[in-house]
Amino acid sequence: MRKSLAVAVVWIAFGPGFVACGDTFTVREDDGQTVTIEARMVGEGRAGIALERSDGRIEVVPQGQILNRHPGADPSPKTGGEILQGLAERFGTENFRSYCESPYAIGLILSQPLPKQYERRADLFLKKGAAFMKTVEKTFGRYADDLKIGISNPRYPLVILVFETDDDFMTYAAKETGGSGLSSGRILGFYSGLSNYLAIRMSECHTFETPLHEAIHQQVFNRGVLQRLAPTPAWFNEGIATGFEGNGDKINGGPLRISPRYSQAAKMAHNVDWDDVVADDKAFRGDVLAGEAYAHAWSIHWFLVTKYRSQYVTYLDVLRQKTPFEEDDAKRRIADFETAFGKSVGQLQGEFPQWLESAAKKQKIALLDTKQPGDIVTQSNLAEVEMNAQSSGLGPMEFRGRMKNISHIRPMSFHVTVETDAGTYAEWFQPNVPPLKIIPLSRQLAHKRMQNGQGGPATTFQVRVRAVVPDSETGQKWQRGLLSVPIFSDWAFEVSHRPSMKWGDGCNPEFFGRASIAGRRPVQPAESLSTLRILQSSDRRPAVACPCVDS
Numbered sequence: 001m002r003k004s005l006a007v008a009v010v011w012i013a014f015g016p017g018f019v020a021c022g023d024t025f026t027v028r029e030d031d032g033q034t035v036t037i038e039a040r041m042v043g044e045g046r047a048g049i050a051l052e053r054s055d056g057r058i059e060v061v062p063q064g065q066i067l068n069r070h071p072g073a074d075p076s077p078k079t080g081g082e083i084l085q086g087l088a089e090r091f092g093t094e095n096f097r098s099y100c101e102s103p104y105a106i107g108l109i110l111s112q113p114l115p116k117q118y119e120r121r122a123d124l125f126l127k128k129g130a131a132f133m134k135t136v137e138k139t140f141g142r143y144a145d146d147l148k149i150g151i152s153n154p155r156y157p158l159v160i161l162v163f164e165t166d167d168d169f170m171t172y173a174a175k176e177t178g179g180s181g182l183s184s185g186r187i188l189g190f191y192s193g194l195s196n197y198l199a200i201r202m203s204e205c206h207t208f209e210t211p212l213h214e215a216i217h218q219q220v221f222n223r224g225v226l227q228r229l230a231p232t233p234a235w236f237n238e239g240i241a242t243g244f245e246g247n248g249d250k251i252n253g254g255p256l257r258i259s260p261r262y263s264q265a266a267k268m269a270h271n272v273d274w275d276d277v278v279a280d281d282k283a284f285r286g287d288v289l290a291g292e293a294y295a296h297a298w299s300i301h302w303f304l305v306t307k308y309r310s311q312y313v314t315y316l317d318v319l320r321q322k323t324p325f326e327e328d329d330a331k332r333r334i335a336d337f338e339t340a341f342g343k344s345v346g347q348l349q350g351e352f353p354q355w356l357e358s359a360a361k362k363q364k365i366a367l368l369d370t371k372q373p374g375d376i377v378t379q380s381n382l383a384e385v386e387m388n389a390q391s392s393g394l395g396p397m398e399f400r401g402r403m404k405n406i407s408h409i410r411p412m413s414f415h416v417t418v419e420t421d422a423g424t425y426a427e428w429f430q431p432n433v434p435p436l437k438i439i440p441l442s443r444q445l446a447h448k449r450m451q452n453g454q455g456g457p458a459t460t461f462q463v464r465v466r467a468v469v470p471d472s473e474t475g476q477k478w479q480r481g482l483l484s485v486p487i488f489s490d491w492a493f494e495v496s497h498r499p500s501m502k503w504g505d506g507c508n509p510e511f512f513g514r515a516s517i518a519g520r521r522p523v524q525p526a527e528s529l530s531t532l533r534i535l536q537s538s539d540r541r542p543a544v545a546c547p548c549v550d551s
C-alpha cells in the first residue's frame, strides 16, 4: 500500500473484546485511486479501521475510504527476505546491506557506497546484531517462563534498521513522525508500534544499551504479551524495558534485579509520585518530569514483580486484554491497578523504600552514585569519547581524554569539540581513525570563542562529535583546515542539560496521535521535545567540572 493510506492516525474508540480477522478491502486512497488490499483488521471505530498488513505494519484508514470489504482468511505474513527486498528498494541497493536470521530481518543504511574491502566488516556487524537479538529473545523468554506468562512466536519478521550516520537516522525519525520537525537530534533509537520496526543509530550499537531497551519493547509487542497501540500505561512499558540491563552484548540483569541507576534516581525524585504515573502518561512527556517518570516506572515494575508476583501476573492479564485504540482514562487505570494489587497506589509506594533497602543488601548492590565529577562519556556520531575536565575556577577549563571510532565497518574523520556554558570551546581533529581504534585526545584549554559566545568563567560543558567519511567532500574540507566554529545558543545548551532520550517506543497510541497531528503545524523545539520519551542517563548529562583538582 502506498504511503497515503497511512495518513489518518487518530483517536478511535474500538470496542472491547475485538477479534482480529483477515479480509480483502477495496480502499479509495487520498489521491482518488482505488486499490484492493488484503489485511488483517485489528481494530475498528467511528473514524476508521486499523489494518495490519502482511509485513506487520498497521495502517489506519478512515471509514469513508473503505469502499468494500470481503471476508477472507488472514493474509500470509511476508518473509524477512521479502521485507528486506522492499527496504533495499526504498533506501537504494547501493547503500543498503541486510541480513536475515528468522525472525530477525536486519538492514544497515550506509551513508555512502562502501569500498569492497569493508564489505566483510558490514556483514559481520549485521550477524553480530542478529546474535544479540537472539540473546534478547532468550533472556526475555526466560523472564516470561519464570513468571509463567504465556508468550507466542512473532507473527511477522522483526525488522531492525541501523543507520550508519546520525543524520540519516534523524531524517528517517523525522519522517516517521510525519515530518513534524520533532527534535530527532536527541532520539537515540525507537520502536514504532505502527511500522513494527526498531530503528537505531549505529553509534548506539556500541554499548548495546539502546538496542536492548528497544528490542524488549519489540518483544513485548510481538510475542503476545501486550497488543500494539493498545492503551498500556507507559509506566508498565518503560518499567519492563528498563528492567533489562546489559553489559556490552551480554544481558546481565532482568526485571527482578535492582538497577542502581534507576533506584538512585527514584530516591531523588520529588516532583512526580507513583500516583501520577499510574493515572496517566503525562509525566513521561514533560521535559523536567520524564527523568523521574522513568525512575518511577522502573521502581513500580520492579517492586510489583518482586513483592507481588502473582498479582503482577493477574494485572498483566488485564493489560493484555486491552485492544488497539481502546479508550482508557485515569479512573480506569487506577481501578485496574488497585483491584489487581488490593492496595492503594500510595500504600504501595510507602512500602517501596524498605523493600528496596533489604533487597539491595541481599543482592549486594550499592545504591550510591560512584560517578566522578569532571568525567563524561559520550557516544555520538560513531565516536565514544571519554573526557576529563579540570578547572581552577579562574582560567579556562582544561580537557584531555580519548576517543574510539565505534564504526564497525570503516575508518572515519572526526571533529570533536568540548563546548562550555560560557560559549568557549576546545577542539580536536582526527582525519582518519580506523574502525574500533582508540586514540588519545591531547590536553587542550577551552579558550576558543564559539560563535555568539560571551566568554568568561565556565561551569559545565558538553562534548559534541561530527563524523564523516575521510574522502567525502566535508572530510576533504576538514583536511584543508576548514573546521566549523560551533555556534553558542542558550537553547542548545539548555537542551543538552537534559538526559538522553529514547523516543516513542511505540508504546502509547497517544504518542502517535500527537506526532501525527503535530506534523501539520509548526512545532517549536521545546514543545516538540516534550513528546519524546526520555531515558534517565546520568552519564550523558553535561558534566560539572571538578574544581581545584590537580591531575
Ligand SMILES: [Zn+2]
Binding pocket: 213, 217, 237, 238, 241, 502, 505, 533
Ligand atoms: Zn522505552
